[in-house]
Amino acid sequence: MNTALMECFDTLIIGGGPVGLFGAYYAGLRDMTVRLVDRRQELGGQITAIYPEKWVYDIPGIPAIRGKELYQNLCAQIEPYHPLISLNDEVTLIRKNRNHIITVETKSGHIYYTKTVILCLGMGAHIPRKLPIENIEEFEGKGIHYGIANLETFRNKKVIVVGGGDSALDLALTIADVCKDLHLLHRSDRFTAHEETTKKIYYSNAEIRTFSEIMRLEGTEHITHALVRDTKTNNIQKLEVDEIIVAVGLLFNLEVVKTWGIEMEENCIKVDDYRQTSLHGIYAAGDIATYPGKMKLIGTGAAEVIQAVHHAKSYIQEKFPFL
Numbered sequence: 671m672n673t674a675l676m677e678c679f680d681t682l683i684i685g686g687g688p689v690g691l692f693g694a695y696y697a698g699l700r701d702m703t704v705r706l707v708d709r710r711q712e713l714g715g716q717i718t719a720i721y722p723e724k725w726v727y728d729i730p731g732i733p734a735i736r737g738k739e740l741y742q743n744l745c746a747q748i749e750p751y752h753p754l755i756s757l758n759d760e761v762t763l764i765r766k767n768r769n770h771i772i773t774v775e776t777k778s779g780h781i782y783y784t785k786t787v788i789l790c791l792g793m794g795a796h797i798p799r800k801l802p803i804e805n806i807e808e809f810e811g812k813g814i815h816y817g818i819a820n821l822e823t824f825r826n827k828k829v830i831v832v833g834g835g836d837s838a839l840d841l842a843l844t845i846a847d848v849c850k851d852l853h854l855l856h857r858s859d860r861f862t863a864h865e866e867t868t869k870k871i872y873y874s875n876a877e878i879r880t881f882s883e884i885m886r887l888e889g890t891e892h893i894t895h896a897l898v899r900d901t902k903t904n905n906i907q908k909l910e911v912d913e914i915i916v917a918v919g920l921l922f923n924l925e926v927v928k929t930w931g932i933e934m935e936e937n938c939i940k941v942d943d944y945r946q947t948s949l950h951g952i953y954a955a956g957d958i959a960t961y962p963g964k965m966k967l968i969g970t971g972a973a974e975v976i977q978a979v980h981h982a983k984s985y986i987q988e989k990f991p992f993l
């Protein structure tokens with residue numbers, strides 16, 4: 671009989687986006703043992719999945735940095751602490767026993783034991799919200815994009831960006847000087863992006879079309895045209911286009927999380943002032959965590975995960991004096 675006990679981590683971080691990565695760094699700094707699990711093949715969360723080429727301007731002490739470099743910096747920051755990382759594996763179950771030990775199970779059948787868990791799940795999977803265009807499926811992979819993986823795809827091309835929030839405007843600005851022609855389509859005239867981002871898009875050479883939506887796409891091997899409707903006048907115009915970036919939000923995919931018995935509020939996990947969830951020893955930070963006044967940004971997520979790690983450390987000292 672194998673009597674060896676499996677390792678019990680101080681904390682297990684679920685989600686290797688910017689917040690989970692920064693949490694792994696801070697836990698290392700606090701001399702905690704860490705395992706980090708992410709369902710994707712690559713770390714970085716939304717940064718690597720959606721905007722590696724985009725400039726990020728709101729990180730303290732860094733005036734401007736491309737997404738991919740921010741990701742590399744986050745990886746360099748955790749490196750000295752050698753956290754154990756499992757990729758391509760989704761956490762499906764979290765269970766706590768009478769002695770406060772938490773069991774974490776993954777889709778591929780791994781079982782981990784940990785004293786605390788920090789949920790940095792973002793919005794679950796990064797499933798982009800699609801546009802209700804009847805023939806959009808035909809053009810997936812043939813000119814429809816949900817982020818900017820490579821700037822060169824858009825060089826000297828006619829591009830339409832759809833959306834009116836920070837993501838859409840940021841992505842439009844990322845390619846504004848690279849593409850040949852840029853249209854920004856938004857279904858209302860109210861942009862919800864940061865004030866400076868909105869100003870920049872108006873200062874750029876993009877053609878801004880408010881109250882507009884794409885009705886239909888045309889092309890054979892690749893998109894060639896989009897039929898665009900003015901929702902106020904009902905006029906339809908045919909635009910020549912090579913690439914379309916759809917940035918109208920991400921869909922929550924948290925069905926599995928809902929089975930863990932943690933109190934949620936509108937697709938997010940409720941946390942208290944200590945960033946603890948309704949289950950003691952389980953904390954949440956980043957886009958998944960909610961509390962009054964919450965803002966979904968890397969900076970706020972980084973602050974939350976510092977709090978989560980700090981309070982997890984105190985919790986461990988209280989509950990596990992012998993482990």
Ligand SMILES: Cc1cc2nc3c(=O)[nH]c(=O)nc-3n(C[C@H](O)[C@H](O)[C@H](O)COP(=O)(O)OP(=O)(O)OC[C@H]3O[C@@H](n4cnc5c(N)ncnc54)[C@H](O)[C@@H]3O)c2cc1C
Binds near residue numbers: 708713720793841
């Ligand atoms: C286009 C765009 C531009 C943006 N620009 C900025 C900006 O300039 N500045 C800024 O501060 N913010 C910006 N943001 C927002 C920022 O990216 C998010 O706030 C940030 O990514 C949140 O980090 P996170 O680690 O909480 O979540 P995410 O980055 O979403 O990472 C969550 C990770 O958890 C993993 N995961 C989820 N469920 C499981 C599971 N069950 N098991 C295992 N792994 C799981 C996912 O695979 C994912 O990798 C932007 C967002 C977009 C879309």
